[in-house]
Amino acid sequence: MDALDLARWQFGITTVYHFIFVPLTIGLTPLVAIMQTAWYRTGNERWLRLTKFFGKLMLINFAIGVATGIVQEFQFGMNWSEYSRFVGDVFGAPLAMEALAAFFVESTFLGLWIFGWDKLPKKIHLATIWLVAFATNLSAYFILAANSWMQHPVGAVYNPETGRAEMTDIVAVLTNSTLLSAFPHTISASLLTAGTFVAGIAGFWMVRTARAGKPEVARDVYRPAVVLGMIVMLVSGAGVAISGDSQAKLMFEQQPMKMASAEGLTESAPDGAEFSLLAFGDLTNDPESVTHVLAVPGLTSFLADGSFTSPLKGINELQEEYSATYGEGVDYVPNLAITYWSFRLMIGLGIGSAALALASLWFTRKGKIIDKPWFARLAIAAIFTPFLASSFGWIFTEMGRQPWVVAPNPTGVDGVWMLTATGVSSVVSAGTVLTSLVAFTLLYGVLAVLWWKLMKRYAMEGVSDSETDVSPDTNDSSDDRPMSFAY
Structure with missing residues (x-):
């Protein structure tokens, strides 16, 4: 390393x-x-x-x-x-x-x-x-x-x-x-x-x-x-x-790349992106092979802008946009x-x-x-x-x-x-x-x-059996003791 x-x-x-x-x-x-x-x-x-x-x-x-x-x-x-x-x-x-x-x-x-x-x-x-x-x-x-x-x-x-x-x-x-x-x-x-x-x-x-x-x-x-x-x-x-x-x-x-990555959304979803509760596959090395199960339709799109059918850009499309804007040769995922x-x-x-x-x-x-x-x-x-x-x-x-x-x-x-x-x-x-x-x-x-x-x-x-109010409001002692740790 x-x-x-x-x-x-x-x-x-x-x-x-x-x-x-x-x-x-x-x-x-x-x-x-x-x-x-x-x-x-x-x-x-x-x-x-x-x-x-x-x-x-x-x-x-x-x-x-x-x-x-x-x-x-x-x-x-x-x-x-x-x-x-x-x-x-x-x-x-x-x-x-x-x-x-x-x-x-x-x-x-x-x-x-x-x-x-x-x-x-x-x-x-x-x-x-x-x-x-x-x-x-x-x-x-x-x-x-x-x-x-x-x-x-x-x-x-x-x-x-x-x-x-x-x-x-x-x-x-x-x-x-x-x-x-x-x-x-x-x-x-x-x-x-x-x-x-x-x-x-x-x-x-x-x-x-x-x-x-x-x-x-x-x-x-x-x-x-x-x-x-x-x-x-x-x-x-x-x-x-x-x-x-x-x-x-x-x-x-x-x-937007963070939002797409939160769902592992490799391809863009023009009709709304689901939210998977569980996924199987190799997300890091082969995202295309990942299978989403127990998915809630449109929920990722709803989290993004309040609509279950709003389109979301996928990781691949965003990678192309980032490369064109900020430079080639960098993995922005x-x-x-x-x-x-x-x-x-x-x-x-x-x-x-x-x-x-x-x-x-x-x-x-x-x-x-x-x-x-x-x-x-x-x-x-x-x-x-x-x-x-x-x-x-x-x-x-x-x-x-x-x-x-x-x-x-x-x-x-x-x-x-x-x-x-x-x-x-x-x-x-x-x-x-x-x-x-x-x-x-x-x-x-x-x-x-x-x-x-x-x-x-x-x-x-646990909580002590009793505590005494030692504040000057109730303490008539006039000694000049220095401050001491209360615990």
Whole structure:
């Protein structure tokens, strides 16, 4: 394997691994804020106990997410230095804004929230976690602005003298139509992940405490958390579906090759393209031999523009158009097996959250609790499905864009596009990339084990039996103790 292949593997591994933690951080932070708000408004101790419990899990996930995300920044300037040279003037702006305007705010107020339980008034302390939630989502917005620009470049021109893309309109970059579609989809998916996480863990403990002869704990502590998670799952699930439909239609306009690849549509469909639920054959090496089964007629066309009979261009026709526009001798077709299956796994794995939401809705109605072991198993199994769905969604988004690292804008930003093969560094050797690939993969493997052990350990401890309000509002102590870690 040459430096290009190894650099792609390294970036793919580190990105997918890092993104495992991102949706939970984005979604769980506002849920913890909601729990603390419920405690502040009602004074009910159960919400304080739940805040501390899920807040601890949020902090573990946040820490691992930050540690794994730092590597991303360095790869742009090292393995992908030619890419950074070409687009740094544009791509660097939203990333800098993410660090200065979002991550610093997020980190500062998260520290105040962790150490300020017994030092800050309740209202101020509550405000800190809401500011963390806001900054976390703002951080996601800026990062998605950078990624959306790679999918659909706007607000920039190509300078032939410097050979670089140069920003002309930061507002256009921050209001990119791709961004405005991707952001609600990502946030909805993150809330779905967090809602499933909360409902899954609380559902497991509801069954466990009920079977242990503590139905009052199951009903008073864990059932409210299940209901909260279920509501978030239902609302965010609808948001994922609506925003996903919007994204598909935008993708049809901006990246038609990605849309055709999602279906493995080799030949154009003048009367509407079906959506196959299952396919047999070699999509990558011999797409013509693939047999689609369990197909829904016209559904791909409907996803593209809202009509079951609208024509869609196939991969072969699009390859000819791309060759005529952007140059001969390049295979503009992404890996069909990956795009086809990642698109379906992204959608299909959402069933896990839906199953838990429907089961929770039915078995917790009218103040009921459930003590059936199968529900506990469903609750734990469902936790993993939105994580996997989000990962496959990003794999489809990034792999479907290939062979472009900056996809061309068909509506006209002339010259601002870049093939992945030309974005890799010309001086970093394959051996150097391989060494760092092995090192980071092993390091991330160790971090994965630590994350799993910590999350499992504290999740299996359950909600504490009691929590004391230590805020200055109720604490008459006038000592000058320094801030201390609250967990």
